[in-house]
Structures are given as C-alpha cells and as structure tokens.
Amino acid sequence: MKAINLTKTLLKYKTGWVAIDETKMKVIAHAKDFNLISKKINNKQGIFIMPVSDNYFGFITLLI
Amino acid sequence: MIVIPYTILPGKPKPVHLPFARIKLNYKKTHKMTPVPVTALIDSGADVCFCNDMIGTWLGIKFKKDGSEKQFRTANKTKFNAIPFTVTLIAYGKTYDCKFYFTDVLPRHTPIILGQVGFFDHFKITFDYSKNEITLI
Numbered sequence: 001m002k003a004i005n006l007t008k009t010l011l012k013y014k015t016g017w018v019a020i021d022e023t024k025m026k027v028i029a030h031a032k033d034f035n036l037i038s039k040k041i042n043n044k045q046g047i048f049i050m051p052v053s054d055n056y057f058g059f060i061t062l063l064i
Numbered sequence: 065m066i067v068i069p070y071t072i073l074p075g076k077p078k079p080v081h082l083p084f085a086r087i088k089l090n091y092k093k094t095h096k097m098t099p100v101p102v103t104a105l106i107d108s109g110a111d112v113c114f115c116n117d118m119i120g121t122w123l124g125i126k127f128k129k130d131g132s133e134k135q136f137r138t139a140n141k142t143k144f145n146a147i148p149f150t151v152t153l154i155a156y157g158k159t160y161d162c163k164f165y166f167t168d169v170l171p172r173h174t175p176i177i178l179g180q181v182g183f184f185d186h187f188k189i190t191f192d193y194s195k196n197e198i199t200l201i
Contacts, residue, residue, distance in 0.1 A: 003196040005072040007079050019100070034118050034175070038099050048086045050103035053173035056082060057075035 094124030
C-alpha cells in the first residue's frame with residue numbers, strides 16, 4: 001500500500017492546524033488553533049484536520 | 065477488515081512514518097462533535113487514550129480540578145496530570161464510548177493518542193511498516 005505522503009503538502013506550514021482535502025491531499029484551510037480551524041471548515045465533507053509541525057520526529061510514548 | 069496507510073510527515077533528519085488514524089469525537093452531554101475527522105496516533109505504548117484539552121473544550125467539556133485528575137509519567141519519567149472524561153469515539157465503522165484523559169501537555173503534533181484501553185481493546189491491530197499499512201479488524 002502506498003503511504004500518504006504529506007511532506008510536500010505541509011512544507012509551507014510550521015505551526016497551527018490545517019484542513020486537508022482527502023482526495024487531493026491539499027491544504028484547503030489553515031488556522032492558529034483547533035477552535036479556529038473548526039470554524040473555518042464549517043462542516044465541509046471529504047476533509048480531515050491535523051496540527052502542523054516542521055518536525056514530527058521524536059515522539060515518546062506514555063505510561064501510567 | 066480496514067486497511068489504512070501509514071502517513072509520511074516532515075521530520076529531522078528525515079521524514080517519519082507514523083501510524084495515524086482519523087477519528088471523530090462526540091460529547092453526549094453537549095451533543096458537540098468534532099466537525100470532521102481528526103488525525104490520531106495509534107500508540108501501542110500508551111496504556112490509555114489521551115486528548116488535548118483544547119479539543120475537549122471545543123466539545124464543551126467543563127474541566128474542573130475536582131480530584132478526578134490522574135497522574136501519568138512519560139517514558140523519561142516526566143510526570144503530568146490528565147482528567148478523564150468519557151466521550152464517544154467514531155472510527156472505521158465503530159461507534160463506542162471511550163474514556164479519554166484530557167491534558168495540555170501532549171506533543172503538539174499528536175493531540176489525540178489511541179492507546180491500549182479504549183482502542184486496542186476494540187480492534188485487532190496489525191502494523192506492517194514494510195508494506196506501509198495498518199490493519200484493523
């Protein structure tokens with residue numbers, strides 16, 4: 001299966017949240033936080049939202 | 065059976081492959097739901113599910129310091145507190161109530177973490193990094 005490659009899609013964005021078109025894999029909206037991106041997309045279908053970072057490397061897991 | 069691809073994201077020194085799912089959350093008390101799916105990290109190393117409290121606030125959850133906070137620690141032994149609330153998780157044809165621990169200390173790029181209790185106990189999950197796919201049964 002081909003991975004979803006968002007490296008180019010997210011190239012311009014370093015912070016905040018983006019809304020991405022599921023089919024075209026293009027950013028259709030950008031906002032500072034979850035609240036603002038949710039308002040911007042206004043229940044459009046066929047998209048998903050995610051926070052942006054210029055570096056997704058370095059996650060460590062959580063333990064109780 | 066649902067097969068979802070890994071997501072390749074910017075990383076330093078090189079891009080990273082992460083097992084991201086897309087889920088919706090609904091809070092029954094307020095009838096508020098995330099407007100569209102949100103990316104969530106499928107994390108076998110997390111004992112429970114976590115969510116950024118900003119999303120919780122958007123769902124209408126009223127966070128109070130009433131003693132329900134639970135203390136967690138990261139792999140490097142850093143401690144942090146999170147408040148449990150039950151929300152409805154909608155993902156890949158399943159809808160069920162799930163306890164999420166809300167906190168403001170999650171890594172910014174992983175605002176939702178799907179852990180053992182709450183996600184892995186609802187799906188049989190196989191990670192196949194070489195094929196770029198995650199299988200949920």
